[in-house]
Amino acid sequence: xxxxxxxxxxxxxxxxxxxxxxxxxxxxxxxxxxxxxxxxxxxxxxxxxxxxxxxxxxxxxxxxxxxxxxxxxxxxxxxxxxxxxxxxxxxxxxxxxxxxxxxxxxxxxxxxxxxxxxxxxxxxxxxxxxxxxxxxxxxxxxxxxxxxxxxxxxxxxxxxxxx
Amino acid sequence: xxxxxxxxxxxxxxxxxxxxxxxxxxxxxxxxxxxxxxxxxxxxxxxxxxxxxxxxxx
Numbered sequence: 001x002x003x004x005x006x007x008x009x010x011x012x013x014x015x016x017x018x019x020x021x022x023x024x025x026x027x028x029x030x031x032x033x034x035x036x037x038x039x040x041x042x043x044x045x046x047x048x049x050x051x052x053x054x055x056x057x058x059x060x061x062x063x064x065x066x067x068x069x070x071x072x073x074x075x076x077x078x079x080x081x082x083x084x085x086x087x088x089x090x091x092x093x094x095x096x097x098x099x100x101x102x103x104x105x106x107x108x109x110x111x112x113x114x115x116x117x118x119x120x121x122x123x124x125x126x127x128x129x130x131x132x133x134x135x136x137x138x139x140x141x142x143x144x145x146x147x148x149x150x151x152x153x154x155x156x157x158x159x160x161x162x163x
Numbered sequence: 164x165x166x167x168x169x170x171x172x173x174x175x176x177x178x179x180x181x182x183x184x185x186x187x188x189x190x191x192x193x194x195x196x197x198x199x200x201x202x203x204x205x206x207x208x209x210x211x212x213x214x215x216x217x218x219x220x221x
Contacts, residue, residue: 017170029195032188036179043176050171062201068194075191078184081173089168125170 001031003038005147012145013160014045016127019084019118022058022111023131024158025051025076027149039079049080050126052118054111056083086114093117100140108135116141120163128161136161 028035039049056076063069094117098105105113112135119128119141127144130136136143141161149156 026195029188029191032185033181036181036184040178043178046176048171048173048176062198063194064197068190071187071190072194075187078179078187081176082171084170087168121168122170 002150004150017048019128020051021130022055054114058111090117093120123163133159
């Protein structure tokens with residue numbers, strides 16, 4: 001697998017806080033060398049990689065032993081600099097999003113609403129990376145850029161969103 | 164915006180050590196494979212108990 005970024009990807013994201021969705025951590029353990037290089041390049045460009053505890057919970061749920069739970073947690077924390085606090089105003093933003101999504105929000109996870117709430121709170125200071133592009137429609141969020149996971153027999157898209 | 168609401172500023176970003184990261188990723192992947200096996204078995208059990216396949220999604 002290769003990570004293919006548009007020419008202006010790193011200049012577009014430089015110096016930003018990058019909020020990582022669960023889907024990114026999943027791809028990162030499936031393709032560790034490619035993602036380690038990608039994350040380090042972002043860090044070189046002064047990006048601050050962050051996530052929220054609900055993403056961690058989504059990532060670790062169902063883990064069968066304490067040791068494996070610690071490993072998953074360490075994996076997430078080896079990538080990010082910190083967890084952003086999920087404050088009350090973020091939940092208020094999530095409720096606003098429910099009004100905007102209407103029926104399209106029916107299948108969204110609670111984590112997606114909270115991530116959306118974080119994006120609304122920090123506006124252009126934070127960029128959300130997610131593979132679940134159908135969960136973040138462009139009538140509500142702005143897709144600023146994207147990158148591709150170029151597989152032997154498939155191409156997948158990862159969107160970079162802001163409010 | 165209150166101080167607690169500001170985005171954290173980290174001047175020195177911690178770099179990912181490729182060797183350690185790959186080893187950890189391998190163990191995490193194994194955990195997910197085991198958990199997925201359980202999930203597939205559960206879905207198959209649920210299908211047997213719910214022949215219409217109708218679900219409220221909860």
